Amino acid sequence: MHLDPYSVLVGFVGVVEIGVACALLAVVARRGAAGADDDRGPLRAWTGFVLAALSLVSWPVLYLWLQSLVPRWADVMCIQGVTRVGAGDPGPARFFPPLVAVAQATKPVLAFLAGTWLVLHRTDRRTGSAPLSSRLRGVLALLALVALVDASASLGALGIPKDDRSLSVGCCTFASAARDVRAPWPFSAWSPHAAAPFVTAAHLGLGAVLLVGTSAWRARTTTGRAWPRGAPLVVFAAAAAVPVGLAFLSTVLAPHLLGRPEHFCAYCALAETPESLLGVGLFLTGVFATGWAAVLATLGRPAASEAPLAPAVAGWLRVAQVATACATAFVVGALALR
Secondary structure, three states, X not given: OOOOHHHHHHHHHHHHHHHHHXXXXXXXXXXXXXXXXXXXXHHHXXXXXXXXXXXXXXXXXXXXXXXXXXXXXXXXXXXXXXXXXXXXXXXXXXXXXXXXXHHHHHHHHHHHHXXXXXXXXXXXXXXXXXXXXXXXXXXXXXXXXXXXXXXXXXXXXXXXXXXXXXXXXXXXXXXXXXXXXXOOOOHHHOOHHHHHHHHHHHHHHHHHHHHHHHHHHHHXXXXXXXXXXXXHHHHHHHHHHHHHHHXXXXXXXXXXXXXXXXXXXXXXXXXXXXXXXXHHHHHHHXXXXXXXXXXXXXXXXXXXXXXXXXXXXXXXXXXXXXXXXXXXXXXXXXXXXX
16 A cells, blocks of 8 residues: 555544544443433533544545545546546456545535534534434434445545556546536436536526525525425425536536636546635535525424524525525636636
8 A cells, every 4th residue: 555645644534533433323322321312411522523523624635635646647637537546457456436436425425414413413502401412313323324434435445455557548537528427317418518508507597596495495484484385495406406516517617617628527627726616615515504404494393492493594594595696606707707
């Protein structure tokens, strides 16, 4: 195994993440004295805070490590090429791409679950009877289980021998632009150029739906309704915005920002145009804040008599509104000015 500072960092974060996740599962499962079910106990709360912090830190660490691997192979141009190292190899290296894919998929899930626990924990702290204790235990258990999967995938990818492995395709993008197999369904059946107008319309349309939906939802909270009738549609739009946003980033925004019409690589866009990270961060903040508002409005109902939910839900919807508006403005500005 090739050791460099980022490899050591990934290994350290992974080992600590597994240790903290196992400790948290043990704490969550513990029963006993009266008050042991109170999530506001210092051991459970601090263990949850540590795991939430590790979940957030491990996300950029993973990509810093993958970026550091790029120079190891002459036919690898960016992180996307690294994620295909070992594909088709009969040895252990064939497990490297799926392990990296698992690690990439679990990072945003961990970030969302960590935020979910923090949102519910803050609401529970405002009460005197800890009505959300059982639900917080469930969120913490799920967070710990996903963290175990995430850390195991990262450590597995780190430990797999990757020396003398080459790629069947040398560029960071696929050899043929006739079909973009990376794009989410239904865009995967089209060429990137054919899909671009539809992806752009879908991305901007979902952004408009989120803005209007969160505004209407927030307006209804003034009547004390934290979960109005149309809220599920807003949550569905936020969930649908994620795959569409990924398709938009690789199919439309990446070649535009890079100035290379045939270069459909989100990794290159993020690496060569750091300002695009701001747009991605704003987009994810809008989606996550909408999800946290929905979680608080549903799972937080037992605390409603002691900690009114509607103002708290409205606060997260305000965050979602501002972040979504800024992300949409960023996209329009990037397409118009660059």
